[in-house]
Amino acid sequence: MKKFFKITGITIAVLLALMIILPIVFKGKIVEQIKIAINENVNAEVDFGTFRISFFRNFPDVSFRLNDLSVVGVDHFQGDTLASVKSFFISVNLRSLFGDEGYEIKSIRVDNPRIMAKVLKDGRANWDIVPEDEPIDDEITDTEDVAFKIALRRFQINNGYVVYDDREMDMYARLVNFNHTLSGDFTADFTSIAIRNTTIESLLVRFEGIPYINGVFAELTADIDADLNNFEFTFRDNSFRLNDLSMVFDGTFAMPGDDMVMDFTFASPRTDFKAFLSMIPAIYTADFEGLQTSGTLAFNGFVKGIYNEDNIPGFGVSIDVDNGMFQYPDLPAAVTDVFIRTKIENPGGDADFTVVDVSRFSLNMAGNQVEARLNLKTPVSDPQIDAFLKGKMDLSKVRDFYPMEEGEALSGIIESDMTAKGRMSSIENERYNEFVFTGNFLVNGLNYTSEFFPQGIEIASAEMNFSPRFADLRNFSMKIGDSDLSASGRIDNILGYALSDELLTGRFETRSNYFNLNQFMDDEPTPDTEEPLELSVIEVPENIDFNLQSRFGKIVFGDLEITNATGAIRVADQTVSMNNLRMELLGGSMTLNGSYATHDITRPVIDFDMNISRFDIAQTFTTFNTFAAIAPIGERASGRFNAGFRMQSALDEKLEPILTSLAGGGTFSSAAITIENSPALVGLADQLRMDMFRQVNVRDVNVNFAFIDGRVEVQPFDLNIGRSQATLSGNHGFDQTINYLMGMAIPRAEFGGAANQVLDNLVSQAAGRGLAITPSETVNVGVAFTGTVNEPRISVSLAETAGEARQQVMDAIEDAVRDVVDETRERVEDAVDDVREQVSEELQRRANQVVAEAERQAQTIRREAKSTADAIRKEAREQAKNLENEASGTIAKAAARRTGEQMIKSADERAANLEKEADERATRIVREANQQADRIRAGEE
Numbered sequence: 001m002k003k004f005f006k007i008t009g010i011t012i013a014v015l016l017a018l019m020i021i022l023p024i025v026f027k028g029k030i031v032e033q034i035k036i037a038i039n040e041n042v043n044a045e046v047d048f049g050t051f052r053i054s055f056f057r058n059f060p061d062v063s064f065r066l067n068d069l070s071v072v073g074v075d076h077f078q079g080d081t082l083a084s085v086k087s088f089f090i091s092v093n094l095r096s097l098f099g100d101e102g103y104e105i106k107s108i109r110v111d112n113p114r115i116m117a118k119v120l121k122d123g124r125a126n127w128d129i130v131p132e133d134e135p136i137d138d139e140i141t142d143t144e145d146v147a148f149k150i151a152l153r154r155f156q157i158n159n160g161y162v163v164y165d166d167r168e169m170d171m172y173a174r175l176v177n178f179n180h181t182l183s184g185d186f187t188a189d190f191t192s193i194a195i196r197n198t199t200i201e202s203l204l205v206r207f208e209g210i211p212y213i214n215g216v217f218a219e220l221t222a223d224i225d226a227d228l229n230n231f232e233f234t235f236r237d238n239s240f241r242l243n244d245l246s247m248v249f250d251g252t253f254a255m256p257g258d259d260m261v262m263d264f265t266f267a268s269p270r271t272d273f274k275a276f277l278s279m280i281p282a283i284y285t286a287d288f289e290g291l292q293t294s295g296t297l298a299f300n301g302f303v304k305g306i307y308n309e310d311n312i313p314g315f316g317v318s319i320d321v322d323n324g325m326f327q328y329p330d331l332p333a334a335v336t337d338v339f340i341r342t343k344i345e346n347p348g349g350d351a352d353f354t355v356v357d358v359s360r361f362s363l364n365m366a367g368n369q370v371e372a373r374l375n376l377k378t379p380v381s382d383p384q385i386d387a388f389l390k391g392k393m394d395l396s397k398v399r400d401f402y403p404m405e406e407g408e409a410l411s412g413i414i415e416s417d418m419t420a421k422g423r424m425s426s427i428e429n430e431r432y433n434e435f436v437f438t439g440n441f442l443v444n445g446l447n448y449t450s451e452f453f454p455q456g457i458e459i460a461s462a463e464m465n466f467s468p469r470f471a472d473l474r475n476f477s478m479k480i481g482d483s484d485l486s487a488s489g490r491i492d493n494i495l496g497y498a499l500s501d502e503l504l505t506g507r508f509e510t511r512s513n514y515f516n517l518n519q520f521m522d523d524e525p526t527p528d529t530e531e532p533l534e535l536s537v538i539e540v541p542e543n544i545d546f547n548l549q550s551r552f553g554k555i556v557f558g559d560l561e562i563t564n565a566t567g568a569i570r571v572a573d574q575t576v577s578m579n580n581l582r583m584e585l586l587g588g589s590m591t592l593n594g595s596y597a598t599h600d601i602t603r604p605v606i607d608f609d610m611n612i613s614r615f616d617i618a619q620t621f622t623t624f625n626t627f628a629a630i631a632p633i634g635e636r637a638s639g640r641f642n643a644g645f646r647m648q649s650a651l652d653e654k655l656e657p658i659l660t661s662l663a664g665g666g667t668f669s670s671a672a673i674t675i676e677n678s679p680a681l682v683g684l685a686d687q688l689r690m691d692m693f694r695q696v697n698v699r700d701v702n703v704n705f706a707f708i709d710g711r712v713e714v715q716p717f718d719l720n721i722g723r724s725q726a727t728l729s730g731n732h733g734f735d736q737t738i739n740y741l742m743g744m745a746i747p748r749a750e751f752g753g754a755a756n757q758v759l760d761n762l763v764s765q766a767a768g769r770g771l772a773i774t775p776s777e778t779v780n781v782g783v784a785f786t787g788t789v790n791e792p793r794i795s796v797s798l799a800e801t802a803g804e805a806r807q808q809v810m811d812a813i814e815d816a817v818r819d820v821v822d823e824t825r826e827r828v829e830d831a832v833d834d835v836r837e838q839v840s841e842e843l844q845r846r847a848n849q850v851v852a853e854a855e856r857q858a859q860t861i862r863r864e865a866k867s868t869a870d871a872i873r874k875e876a877r878e879q880a881k882n883l884e885n886e887a888s889g890t891i892a893k894a895a896a897r898r899t900g901e902q903m904i905k906s907a908d909e910r911a912a913n914l915e916k917e918a919d920e921r922a923t924r925i926v927r928e929a930n931q932q933a934d935r936i937r938a939g940e941e
Helices: 001-025 029-040 273-277 395-401 424-428 493-499 617-621 625-630 631-635 679-688 753-767 802-837 842-884 889-937
Strands: 044-049 051-058 059-073 080-093 103-119 148-167 170-181 192-206 210-227 232-242 245-254 260-267 292-305 314-327 335-346 354-364 368-375 384-394 409-425 436-449 457-466 470-480 485-490 503-511 544-555 559-572 577-585 588-597 605-616 638-651 663-676 695-708 711-721 724-733 738-747 778-787 792-799
Touching: 059 424, 210 292, 245 292, 245 335, 245 436, 273 292, 273 314, 273 679, 354 395, 368 424, 384 395, 436 738, 485 559, 493 503, 503 638, 605 617, 617 638, 631 638, 631 663, 679 778, 679 792, 842 889
Parallel strands: 103 148, 503 544
Antiparallel strands: 044 059, 051 059, 059 080, 080 103, 148 170, 170 192, 192 210, 210 232, 232 245, 245 260, 260 292, 292 314, 314 335, 335 354, 354 368, 368 384, 384 409, 409 436, 436 457, 457 470, 470 485, 485 503, 544 559, 559 577, 577 588, 588 605, 605 638, 638 663, 663 695, 695 711, 711 724, 724 738, 738 778, 778 792
């Protein structure tokens, strides 16, 4: 912790030094050199925009402002923004700038900071940006070594957005619209620190996937007596509020060495049940002010002891609710008889000493009684559990005690009666007789419809029975709109998964006659639009091992219809594996083996082995963009084809293959293909004056191909074009460039009219190369296709044999390349002459360099802004989705959805403002660079 404060102090001092020196000493490009020097000494990309100095704003203090500060990660955090700060303001005692006692800082203000603190699963943190060969000395004690003083009158953070994403601890926290004001004299040995106006508009804390605090408003007010010499802090007259739940706390915190010593107590001064209800998002967002409540609340706790790597302090939390009740004013029924007795305690030392005791939890919802109990001991070493859950819920009664949206309807019965008692070691060692786990979970006649889900969900029946060994899904029958799904199977080690994060295994059989996946897409295409569905990465869980044997009669996805789909799917180790997955689609059939893996969620990987039979070419290329990149001529073709190939590739965020990573290969065959209006063949028709190539009917095609270095390599293969025979080979790139050779044997009778003139010209050209060719009944023609798919270059020549034709084609390619080089050289020389006529080469180079650098910066600013804005939008949507997914029950889901909509709206507004500000800044940079370039061209700089 001390090291953290020293790093923070050094950072402030360096920033202050930069803000003083830069505008006075350095100009123009030297500022860029300073940025380069900073980036050479940190493992990050640091940048900043404008800066200002004012001697009058806070006279007799001088103020410094640094705008648009950003720190972007590298290596494992490539592209991740650790910090971006709109404005960083410091006020400094003017006299301290000219003395020898260091800079005396009076106030600091940080506007619109965005902090993304991330820890990877291997423990690497994105804020660890100081190179290992430049350690910070923990033994620094002399204030002269760090020449600054902090005499804060005010430290302020405005509109902060902070995320802490710890993948190693599986913890996530997010602070939205974080505001903070702190004051105190940090030059004194003993001082009073005041914390005021500290608020968080939305606070989220999630641990191991469970949201303990979910989107609540937080406010803190504190007065702290600080002994800075001994690093001891005494908290007095402090209050903390989460939504309507207020808490007061006091105590001490000290760091006499590396250990943290703490002694805190806290309690809620309010005793009304309504304060507790404010912590439940589904209730707090639904007409909370008019909610009628009764009952009492007691909430208190403590933290006392030493915290270090080997020890945790003791702690305790107690929550008691007696005879709670709440009722909405316009609804006929209430939730009554709410009783909660909860204690969470640990005497200190080891987390395994923690005891969670929910001795009573009960409530009555419009006549539907629910009761539960939980006692958990030794949660780390060998979880010992004693719990039960019993209740029956008539979902048609929900609208009597909870306000539902217009058009929202819910009915059905949910019933559960479960008991669990024993130690996890009994299950792990297969001593099932020592562990009691019995009960069931039943659903009957569940129906739900809403404005957002008008097709409705119907679960006719579902039954799951529990035992120490497994959970048995006896039956499950569901309909979503016109789609149906039924399933049966079992889940093993469900308690080990829930209590100790052990591997969850299971096997299921799923069946469906008709399943329309479009119903689950946010942007389902309507009949009035032709836009395809846009997918996003689906993360595969890492701690499950499920085997599914499935049979689907018909699946609809976008415009694609799949029938008679059967096969085995395994979901394990963040990978979905498919084994003999057979299906009929695109007028044919396909057998698929392979996998989809998300070990790196930013770059999923596929490894597919596909066996395709009689696919319709036109449908295939319309449906799958990848095929258009692999074989672009297919967009001009019709017919059916067979193929067998393996494809390995990384995927982008839209689940489309990253073509440069594509590897594999295979075979392609077709009995008959018609190719019409292909630019390459149309160009060949124009050169030979033979219209037969404008629409080509190809028979008996058998092709071997491979994906190599971003290109499709095609081995030589024979094909029949009408009465002509041909051999074709070469390659094309995913960038649409082509390089193919074709040797053809064309019957002399095919030449007629204008084609005869072309043939005579080709004979003359051959004679010019010393070849005496007299066309016989068969004319051997060599063709080279280069250039691009849509703008091909075509070279044609004659030979006595097909082999000579191919060699002459290669010679023709060399000639064509030589012509292109000569043509390019001439264009470059002309351009140089033009430049020399306008301005000297050196001045023009400097001017172009200034503009190019500005445009690069502008592009970077816009790109980073867009990336950040997209991340804001994506994160808001993910959080909204998670919020709804994590909510249990119709009530919670409806409220969660409304909360999510507000989150998305707010995120979209922030993202739009961020992009707008970035565009204005980028435009200004380019405009100023162009003005400077004009002065350079005129010889003024």
